Amino acid sequence: MENANTSSDRYSRGAVVLHWLIALLIVLNVIGAFVAEDLSKADKAIVMGYHKATGITILVLTLARIVWRLMHKAPPLVETLKAWEAALARVTHAGFYFLMLAVPLTGWAMFSAISKGGPVSMFGLFDVPALPVGTDKPTADMFYELHEIFAFVMIGLFLVHVGAALKHHFADKDGTMRRMVPWLK
Ligand code: HEM
Ligand code: HEM
Numbered sequence: 001m002e003n004a005n006t007s008s009d010r011y012s013r014g015a016v017v018l019h020w021l022i023a024l025l026i027v028l029n030v031i032g033a034f035v036a037e038d039l040s041k042a043d044k045a046i047v048m049g050y051h052k053a054t055g056i057t058i059l060v061l062t063l064a065r066i067v068w069r070l071m072h073k074a075p076p077l078v079e080t081l082k083a084w085e086a087a088l089a090r091v092t093h094a095g096f097y098f099l100m101l102a103v104p105l106t107g108w109a110m111f112s113a114i115s116k117g118g119p120v121s122m123f124g125l126f127d128v129p130a131l132p133v134g135t136d137k138p139t140a141d142m143f144y145e146l147h148e149i150f151a152f153v154m155i156g157l158f159l160v161h162v163g164a165a166l167k168h169h170f171a172d173k174d175g176t177m178r179r180m181v182p183w184l185k
Pocket of ligand 1: 069
C-alpha cells in the first residue's frame with residue numbers, strides 16, 4: 001500500500017475549514033434569496049441585506065481559499081475512481097471555484113447598478129463601496145440575469161457534488177468523504 005492514493009490522503013485543515021464554512025454560507029444565501037421573494041418589501045430588504053453581506057463574505061473567503069489552495073496541494077483523487085468520475089470531479093470542482101467568484105461578483109455588480117453606486121452594508125458594521133459599473137437599466141438587468149443563471153448552475157453543481165459524495169460514501173465506500181470530513185475514521 002506504499003504511496004497509494006487512498007483515503008489516508010486528506011485535505012489540509014485550512015481547506016477543510018474553508019470548504020465547510022463556505023458551503024454553509026452558500027446554502028444559507030440561496031435559502032435567504034428564495035425566502036425573501038415572498039416577503040413584504042420591508043422584510044425583504046432586511047433578508048437581502050444579510051444576503052448581500054453574506055455574499056461579499058463568501059467572496060472574501062473564496063479568495064482566501066484559492067490562495068490557500070495554491071499554497072497547499074490538494075491530495076490526488078482516490079485511485080479507484082473511473083476515468084469519467086475523475087473527469088466529472090475535476091469539472092465540478094473547477095466550476096465551483098469559478099462560480100464562488102462569479103456569483104457574488106455579479107450580485108455585487110447588479111446591486112451597484114440598481115442602487116446607482118450605493119455601498120453594501122456589512123451587517124451594519126462597515127460599508128463596501130459599489131463596483132464601477134454602469135447604472136442604467138440594461139446593465140442592471142444583465143447582471144441580474146447573470147447572477148440568476150450562475151446561481152442556478154451552482155445549485156445544479158451542488159446536486160451533482162452532494163450526489164457524488166453520498167455515492168462514494170454509501171455505495172462505493174472508497175473513503176472519498178473522509179478526505180473532507182476529519183472526524184470520519
Ligand atoms: C455549495 C456547497 C459546496 C461547495 C461550493 C463545494 C465545493 C467543493 C470544492 C471546490 C471541492 C474541491 C476542493 C479542492 O480540490 O480544492 C470540494 C471537495 C469535496 N466536497 Fe464539497 N462543496 C460543497 C458542499 C459539499 C457537501 C454538502 C458535501 C458532502 C455531502 C461535500 C463533500 C465534498 C467532498 C467529500 C470533497 C472531496 C472530494 C475529493 O475527494 O476530491 N461538499 N467541494
Ligand atoms: C455566493 C453568494 C451568492 C449566492 C449563492 C446568491 C444567490 C442568489 C439567488 C439564488 C438569488 C435569486 C435569484 C432569482 O431571483 O431567481 C439571488 C438574488 C439576489 N442577489 Fe444574490 N447570491 C450571492 C451573492 C450576492 C451578493 C454578493 C450580492 C450583492 C452584494 C447579491 C445580491 C442579490 C440581489 C440584489 C438579488 C435579488 C434581486 C431581486 O430579486 O430583486 N447576491 N442571489
